[in-house]
Amino acid sequence: MGAVTKPDTAMFDCREAYVRTVEEMAATDERIVAVVNDSVGSSKLGKFRDRFPHRLINVGIAEQNMVGVGAGLANGGKVPFVSGASCFLTARAMEQIKADCAYSRANVKLCGISSGVAYGELGATHHSIEDVAWLRAIDGMTVIVPSDPWETEQAIRAATAHEGPVYIRLSRMPVPALERSNPHFEIGKSEILHEGGDVAIIANGTMVHRAIKAAKALASEGVGARVINMATVSPIDTAMLADAAKTGAIVTVEEGLKQGGLGGAVAEFCAENAPVPMRVLGFPGFVPTGSASWLMDEFGLNAAGIATAARELLGKRA
Amino acid sequence: MPEPDGRSTATIEQRAEHVRERANWMRRRFLRMIVDAGQGHPGGDLSATDILATLYFDVLRIDAANPMAPDRDRFVMSKGHCTGALYTAMAGRGLFPEEDLNSYLQPRSRLNGHPNRTYLPGVETNTGPLGHGFPVGVGIAVAGQIDEADFRTFVLTGDGELQEGSMWEAAMFAGHRGLGKLTVIVDRNRLQQGAKTEDTNGLEPLGDKWRAFGWEVVGVDGHDHAALLNAFDDACEPREKPRVIIADTCKGKGVSFMENQAGWHHGVPNPEQYAQALAELEAEMA
Incomplete structure (x- = not known):
């Protein structure tokens, strides 16, 4: 079952797999909408906006409102992908994630972009190293940290099929595509x-x-x-x-x-x-x-x- | 989606009388619940009762037999601590059996101190921490806007709650989106938990603030059922902007010794006080 990583020359930004998958799904699933905090660029959702202008909801720089709006969209039958830099998405909107998403069992998909220390020199305000500890402490919150483009796509599709709140932690750090002899993704399975x-x-x-x-x-x-x-x-x-x-x-x-x-x-x-x-x-x-x-x-x-x-x-x- | 029973009667006076009777029942019923439970928020409950009665017994298009129907009107209780008023309104509308009100705040009751949608169908989102229900209501209205759906969204906020920053994030965005099927009602009783709003972190000029955020503003006496009905009738007309109804209310309304007293925010009447409150409310309907 061993895996062989491809040479370092073939490195991927998992955000690409994220937006490609959301776009693909949105083409056939009317429920899918994207919610952003002025992060169309950093979330790489420009093409999504061009293809589905009415389904890209940009609340501006307002993370608490962004997550609350996401919960409301879920109430209205949508499957919202709420995307933002994970440091702001999780820390600024923590109570909304707890009360509006997890405690309310709202069908919201939270996508933390540029997680970990991806923002490097920008410092600890922009690092998101606490997010997994915070979110996994919340009852009912599914927390997924994909490792490569294939797994990112699988996680996005599985999150869409899953009824309930999900946090998907994405990075902008380039990673190789892992080779798998038996590729199979399931939430909760390693x-x-x-x-x-x-x-x-x-x-x-x-x-x-x-x-x-x-x-x-x-x-x-x-x-x-x-x-x-x-x-x-x-x-x-x-x-x-x-x-x-x-x-x-x-x-x-x-x-x-x-x-x-x-x-x-x-x-x-x-x-x-x-x-x-x-x-x-x-x-x-x-x-x-x-x-x-x-x-x-x-x-x-x-x-x-x-x-x-x-x-x-x-x-x-x- | 069926109209509430009150709507079948013809004149505004008849509709107002129906709401008035139901509001009086709500007050008597939740005071009993608060006495039995030994806790609650009677001041805010009494303040919000007439607004909730108008919504649940006249305005809201919801089907008690199918409370999750996609085309239902949404009501979001952003001031989530006032569950005495909310639960009596919901039970009165038939969303759950009236006898369940006896379980208020008891172990494993569906009637939690703050509303929980996973316990109680008809609650749209779990509220309690202030500043949450309004943004969720905005999201609901955006979903309706995208789908060009017919349902309306109503959000009841406290006035003290407007000190939360998330409320103004939501107000700004709703104004920007022109959410014409969204109506916010501010329960403007001018008292927060411990003091007057204007002595704490003043909200005035409140109407100007909303107008500046792109809203239509209507002022109304929050205990005048005919005036509330007119405001809601008007609010339900198609329009380009979201609307806020600033309802002037009195915390503790209907029970003389509770009126305008911050101490009754979460006070519990003793047996003598309860008897007096009941007598006053019964006299009002005599």
């Missing part, structure tokens, strides 16, 4: 992209291809690392986690805060059901000035950092 029985590396989003690279390096040293793409953080795939714990060591890695995100979700399950030594990789908090790729390297969110964490964890266990 996939193994590299086999191994010594340690499980659980990643999502922009970290999956880096985790695969780390697993290959570890394989050359005789260490079998299983790479699990945990695209859905909530609800999390507990069967896969129980299996991963049997390796005896788990490393989680995400382009987000160390506290409360994917690592937190895995730790919660394992602590109660399958205690296992873990390493949680992510950002410790607000980060210094630097580009996105520099920040990832600086905080060990790259193949070398992941492999080092796995080695240390295995050494500690031995």
Whole structure:
């Protein structure tokens, strides 16, 4: 079932897959509308606006209203894709996400663009490293972090078919298209992209291809690392986690805060059901000035950092 | 979509009398609920009663047997804490059995302290935190605008609630979109939880603010049923702009010792006070 990443020359911006999919679906599904906060450009929805001018609702720079309007559109029978920079969409409109979307069980699809540290040098105001921790704490909120263009498309289609609120965390960071021997996407189900029985590396989003690279390096040293793409953080795939714990060591890695995100979700399950030594990789908090790729390297969110964490964890266990 | 029962009567006086009788019943019924539950928001309930009675017993085109019909009028209770008034209006309209009102605020009751659409069909969105219902109502009206649908959207806000920034985000956008089938009613009782609005963070000149945001503004006595009916009749005519009805109201209306007293925002009458309130309300209909 192993996966091979294509050479780094073929890198993709998942926003392209997002808008292409929404446009394709909108052509046959009248219910689909896009709601934005002046972010037509950064959400890459210009073509959607040209094709479906009455179905692009731009509320201006007003995120609380944007999410409330999204919930209202769902009430009126629409399937709204509410898109904005994830830092503003989630933080500014958190109570609307909680009350109007999740608590009201409104059929709203929230798309956080440029998540994680994609905005690099713009600093912590524009980083969205807390979003997964915040949103997965909200009852009934499905949280998906796709890893590549194919999975982005699958997530958008699955979110549309799913009745209820969904948060899809998109990045503008280029990622390779992952190769899958058995491509299948289902909300709440994870996939193994590299086999191994010594340690499980659980990643999502922009970290999956880096985790695969780390697993290959570890394989050359005789260490079998299983790479699990945990695209859905909530609800999390507990069967896969129980299996991963049997390796005896788990490393989680995400382009987000160390506290409360994917690592937190895995730790919660394992602590109660399958205690296992873990390493949680992510950002410790607000980060210094630097580009996105520099920040990832600086905080060990790259193949070398992941492999080092796995080695240390295995050494500690031995 | 069927018209409410009150509409079948011909004259405005007859319609107003019907609403007046139902409003009086609502007041007596929710005061009982608040006494039984030992909590509630009687001041705001009494302030909003006549507006809600006018909507539920005359204006709203909803089918109690099919409360989720896509072409229903939408009513959004943005001031979500006034559930005594909302639930009695909904039960009176037949959206759920009247005897369920006895479960108000009891464990696992569908009648939560703030309205919840997953518990109670007919509630459009869960409100309670202020500044939420209005933006959702705007989204509903946008959906109707896109579909060129016939349904109307009504939103009831508190006046203190207009201190929330999200209300003005929504007002600005509704004005920009020209949401002609959207009507907001401001329950202008001039009292917020602890003090007068104008002593806290003043709203005046309130009509000018709405006009500046692209709205038609109508002022009305929020306890005059005929005036409310006329305002709603007019608001339902096709037009280019959204409309706000600023309803001058009295917090605690109908119970002498509660009127204009901030302390009754969430006070609970003792047995003597309850008896007096009931006597006053019964006398009003005698």
